[in-house]
Amino acid sequence: MGRPPCCDKEGVKKGPWTPEEDILLVSFIQEHGPGNWRAVPTNTGLLRCSKSCRLRWTNYLRPGIRRGNFTDHEEKMIIHLQALLGNRWAAIASYLPQRTDNDIKNYWNTHLKKKLNKIQSGAEGHSKDGSSSPSQSITRGQWERRLQTDIHMAKQALSEALSPEKLSNSGLSELKPSTGCLSNTKPAAQSSTYASSTENIARLLKGWVRNSPKSARSNSAITQNSLNNMSGTDSVSSEGTPSKANNGIEQSETFESLFGFESFDSSHSDTSQSMSPEASLFQDESKPLPLSLLENWLFDEGVSQGKEFLSDFSLDDNANFF
DNA sequence: AATTCAGTCAACCGCAGCTAA
DNA sequence: GTTAGCTGCGGTTGACTGAAT
Incomplete structure (x- = not known):
């Protein structure tokens, strides 16, 4: 108007x-x-x-x-944050202030996706069952365990990544002026x-x-x-x-x-x-956000939003897990 | 040397949420 | 309360480059 x-x-x-x-x-x-x-x-x-x-x-x-090369640490952070946050590139970028969401998105799409696919297909190659597609070849139990492990690793890595000591000692120290x-x-x-x-x-x-x-x-x-x-x-x-x-x-x-x-x-x-x-x-x-808060938020919202994979998880599992 | 292919990334598009009128 | 504009975000596209043939 x-x-x-x-x-x-x-x-x-x-x-x-x-x-x-x-x-x-x-x-x-x-x-x-x-x-x-x-x-x-x-x-x-x-x-x-x-x-x-x-x-x-x-x-x-x-x-x-x-701009330019992502450090190993940045790469790991992106992977783990993506696992936690999904394709919320702006949110992910907020943890990597020197990177733009666009850059992170591009890096994910061009590098990390492939990398992870490779790793995944490599892992699937090991669990051969022959009769069905790879995704069907693992039992639900196996899948859940793997998922739990992944989430656990992601969680651990994220908290490591976000700990100040790590930041100063890690590749992020490259963020010096x-x-x-x-x-x-x-x-x-x-x-x-x-x-x-x-x-x-x-x-x-x-x-x-x-x-x-x-x-x-x-x-x-x-x-x-x-x-x-x-x-x-x-x-x-x-x-x-x-x-x-x-x-x-x-x-x-x-x-x-x-x-x-x-x-x-x-x-x-x-x-x-x-x-x-x-x-x-x-x-x-207005103060450091405990990781658990982030996770709580994620799970509050995550179950309904693109985190359906977690809905197969029993709540008890989640509770124990986190 | 020319052509094709794949990778990269800057920029665009469309949508959603919010706000001003 | 309604409408239209602004901003931010995520997905996608297309131009450009270097490698492979």
Whole structure:
């Protein structure tokens, strides 16, 4: 009612972003901070839909994004979190603040799925029964035991993964601040057309915090920063004040705070409407979320949502198991 | 050297939830 | 209370690249 349309379908540019477009977008965000995406195309002159601008920012230009090779630890975390959370990439990404949900999703689809399939088919190859399909070849009991084992391992690995000592000692220690806010591990594949320009964008962003964006951020912007990105490397902290996080320089600190769930401090309480259920749950805690809470939540919701596999589990089994 | 194939990933699409008018 | 817009999310697509033939 009376609102201008999000983006006109005609006259909207699609496809890969050019360095010039990125610069426009970054300069706008430098000035105004992320959020209010609707205003971006009109104010910058970009012939892009606001959605596209947001995506470009969150998946590519946002400071603190780590690109390229996933560490073993990250890989394990993704596998285990996926086992627990399902394809909730945004939720998973919140545990890996330097990775975008898109990246994690891509990595899952291109690497991990295959890897797991291989492992699975390898395992199935051992349990030969010959007469029926692999999935039918194991008895229900065997299947349940295997599932229990998997879940147990996932649970263990997740709690290990989320323990601070592990974080500092593990591959995640690689999350130490790097020289640039944008990745320097850009795969060669992309470098041909654009990698060098991301460096330029990175340079542009370096002065971002110094000229920190106007703190006035819409709730949605804060929500986006705190949840979608969760990196804390956006210049807008909770309460909309410039944080000391700057261009990914404070990444390890960010990581700490993430895993301490400090990002969900009470100042975000007004953003809960747009949060995912798990995010809302976390946010209400405003302190480290015990794994058991997460699990409880998962099982509260999980049975009804895509976790039907658990419904074959007796509740007693679950109770004993967890 | 040319062609085909497979892998990767940035970007788009459509939906759902929320909010403003 | 209703409608329409905004944002976020997950699934999917398609362009690009390198390897294989």
